[in-house]
Amino acid sequence: MKKFNLFKEIIVIDKSDFYHAINSAKNFAIAYNGEIVYEPFPQTLISIYEGTIAPLSPLSTTLARPITEMLGKNYRIVEDDDRILIKASGAWQSIIGYNQKRALYDDTSGDGIAEFSDKPLENMGWHATEFNIGYRDIVEQFERECEGVLLCIEQEEPYQFSGLGFVFDLEHARQIGFEYCVTTIKNKLENDEDFAILSDDEEEAAEFFKAL
DSSP, X not given: OEEEETTTOOEEEEHHXXXXXXXXXXXXXXXTTSOEEESSOOTTOOEEEEEOOOOOOTTOOGGGSOHHHHXXXXXXXXXXXXXXXXXXXXXXXXXXXXXXXXXXXXXXXXTOOOOBSSHHHHHHHHHHGGGTOOHHHHHHHXXXXXXXXXXXXXXXXXXEEEEEEEESOHHHHHHXXXXXXXXXXXXXXHHOGGGSSOOHHHHHHHHHTTOO
16 A cells, blocks of 8 residues: 655646636545546545635636635645645645545544444454454555555654555455454464463354364
8 A cells, every 4th residue: 555645745736627626616526646526426536625616706817816715724735837736734634524434444543443444344353353353453464465545644753643544456455354364363273372262252253264
């Protein structure tokens, strides 16, 4: 997975595409890769802005209405000829709201990852906890092995991290997660005394992963 750190990344959009979106009077989104997307938004969308902006008056000029005023004060804007350059880290709370419903996992709180939005992966994660395999353990496999985007804000000093994870191929993620859990559980069954005798829930989980 590619880490897209909004503290570092600059989103570049075409100025004419942006003004076309405004004058359409439609609800539109700016994707993390600079693409303008119109509603209905696809489940694959990863956005840094969503909304409707009142069309420009035919009598006004673009200079009479700054882009910073259109998008809001939380976006830092630089105009470069026919391009608009956006730094979006200041709008992180809004960006979470745009994308939470589409993300595979949410790592935006201090409590860590609590669930997967994909039902088969959530079922897998729920069973894996019986062998002390956390959601973070499984996610680390996704971040290393899968194609996708970790949309985040991350800085070193003082350390701060908040992120949303998106995997492009869910079937591949399910395979990677399942194989990791199977290997880990089999190792625990063979080497960890805490699992010498299984509870009913642990036995059910081991059978789920075909580890017995």
